[in-house]
Amino acid sequence: MAKVFIYPATSLILSDMVERWGHSPLGAAVAVREHIQTPGLDSPPLQMTPDDPKRGLKYAAVEVPSGVRGRMSLFGPLIEEADAAIIVNDADLAFGCMGCARTNELVKYLIRKRGIPILDLVYPACDEDGVAFVAAIKAFLSDLPGGVP
Amino acid sequence: MSQPVRVAQLSCGPEHSGVQKEIYDAAAAVNAEMFFPDVTLNDIRESYGAFGLEARSADLRLAIARAKALVEGRVDADAVFIATCFRCAEAAIVRNELRRYIHENSDLPVVSYSFTERTTSGTLLTRMEALTTIARRRALLAREVQEGLTMGVDSGSSTTKAIVMQDNEIIGFGWVPTTNVLGSAEEVITTALEEAGVKRTDLEATGTTGYGRFLIGNKIGADLIQEELTVNSKGAVFLADRQHGEATVIDIGGMDNKAISVQDGIPGTFTMGGICAGASGRFLEMTAKRLGVDITELGPLAMKGLSAEVPMNSYCIVFGTQSLVNALAAGSSAEDVAAAACHSVAEQVFEQQLQEIDIKEPVIMVGGTSLIEGLVHEMGKLLQTKIVVPPHSQYIGSVGSALLASGFIRGDIGEGA
Numbered sequence: 001m002a003k004v005f006i007y008p009a010t011s012l013i014l015s016d017m018v019e020r021w022g023h024s025p026l027g028a029a030v031a032v033r034e035h036i037q038t039p040g041l042d043s044p045p046l047q048m049t050p051d052d053p054k055r056g057l058k059y060a061a062v063e064v065p066s067g068v069r070g071r072m073s074l075f076g077p078l079i080e081e082a083d084a085a086i087i088v089n090d091a092d093l094a095f096g097c098m099g100c101a102r103t104n105e106l107v108k109y110l111i112r113k114r115g116i117p118i119l120d121l122v123y124p125a126c127d128e129d130g131v132a133f134v135a136a137i138k139a140f141l142s143d144l145p146g147g148v149p
Numbered sequence: 150m151s152q153p154v155r156v157a158q159l160s161c162g163p164e165h166s167g168v169q170k171e172i173y174d175a176a177a178a179v180n181a182e183m184f185f186p187d188v189t190l191n192d193i194r195e196s197y198g199a200f201g202l203e204a205r206s207a208d209l210r211l212a213i214a215r216a217k218a219l220v221e222g223r224v225d226a227d228a229v230f231i232a233t234c235f236r237c238a239e240a241a242i243v244r245n246e247l248r249r250y251i252h253e254n255s256d257l258p259v260v261s262y263s264f265t266e267r268t269t270s271g272t273l274l275t276r277m278e279a280l281t282t283i284a285r286r287r288a289l290l291a292r293e294v295q296e297g298l299t300m301g302v303d304s305g306s307s308t309t310k311a312i313v314m315q316d317n318e319i320i321g322f323g324w325v326p327t328t329n330v331l332g333s334a335e336e337v338i339t340t341a342l343e344e345a346g347v348k349r350t351d352l353e354a355t356g357t358t359g360y361g362r363f364l365i366g367n368k369i370g371a372d373l374i375q376e377e378l379t380v381n382s383k384g385a386v387f388l389a390d391r392q393h394g395e396a397t398v399i400d401i402g403g404m405d406n407k408a409i410s411v412q413d414g415i416p417g418t419f420t421m422g423g424i425c426a427g428a429s430g431r432f433l434e435m436t437a438k439r440l441g442v443d444i445t446e447l448g449p450l451a452m453k454g455l456s457a458e459v460p461m462n463s464y465c466i467v468f469g470t471q472s473l474v475n476a477l478a479a480g481s482s483a484e485d486v487a488a489a490a491c492h493s494v495a496e497q498v499f500e501q502q503l504q505e506i507d508i509k510e511p512v513i514m515v516g517g518t519s520l521i522e523g524l525v526h527e528m529g530k531l532l533q534t535k536i537v538v539p540p541h542s543q544y545i546g547s548v549g550s551a552l553l554a555s556g557f558i559r560g561d562i563g564e565g566a
Binding site for chain 2: 042043044045046048049050051053064065066067069070071074094097098099101102
């Protein structure tokens, strides 16, 4: 079983596909769950505090907006932990949305820099592309160690 | 307690910056309630296309859709708070355009703010208070005439001022540099009452504003404890006799600056703050000290100099002071240095704050720094207009406070006061 980072990290469809073909998805749900389940914090809605953008300094310098660094504090550790990644470019908002374009650029760059197996796709624009899109994801996940054929 | 003011939040990044709670706390402190206007995915796609600004960040697209929903009346709100990350260029463009769009197409009071992870509820409180006051107390803010015998106290970061007014006339003044907040207030109150020839018990209503407003207001049992954005707007248009129509009020303070776009004496959009003390009156105090002149002499001195002769950038007060020292060491005249310091402060305010509001004439400068002739001159040059400095402009907060406090004599204070 491989740990697969998904982009957009909020995509429930991608998360479900990764699980379905035998792997563990690394996405926003994992990072946010950790925050909201940490006892003693009271910082709704995500339970993020000003310490999180400071943790994000590991991935982006202080002149980078705090929102980018805060997001990187969530996604950066997941990228480091990942064995593989699926990137879906130009996804529809309904498919998954990361909110900040600058974070998106940095997240995708850091994934590509890792040198792990990556499936880089464009979001399908028609049914035919959609079928090929799912098939490509299935093939990629099945080929990863521990993947379901 | 009255119904909370419903403030619509259009934002990108506060949750991930860990400051959303600070926004909630600031709103709760002034009995306001933040909410995110509901929009559908289709709304986002359509609104984003119709608005025409090609933002790449999805949260900014969402903010655009929410703004359109507010303007088109699909969502009800009392006021709008726009917040995006400091140093994000894309967000700054969207923030400014949304503020302008809402201001031009609705009656909703709106304030925009760029935050960092260091933003606290205390930083946001004055802005939130002003926003909710405009929404909640329109009846009070519509007051144009001071009635009865009232007093206003303005506890600023540099100076404390008091004014006693009777039947629309100022009859007593008090002014001291702020040291001990309560002690300074007591001193100016005593002076103003003595000059007015009245006793404290004769006062029919009192108001406080400025940083020390809560402490002093609670101590003297003020009827009105109000932030300086709305109070200064009233004071400015009252003293400048521009109570009707559009105006822009600029107050360069000792610690922060206010730039307020006013319609009939009520703030429409405003900004408050400043990146650095280099854009505040504090830099001019330092300049006067370094030149060995009293702050009251700096303005006339600057009028005799040429700002272009000395390169000075007070974006940061440390570097600004360095430029000042270097210029003097290189043989520049005190007059030119004074003029350059005034130009630098005016330029910082112009670049950092005046771009965030719509400048409408007349432009009224108020507060202690409006007495520095050189600063007013430089600001006029930058804005290419003749700046109005009303009489007693340094007492603007006290006058606004005394004027608004008179609304409490008969009780026309508006909902939620």
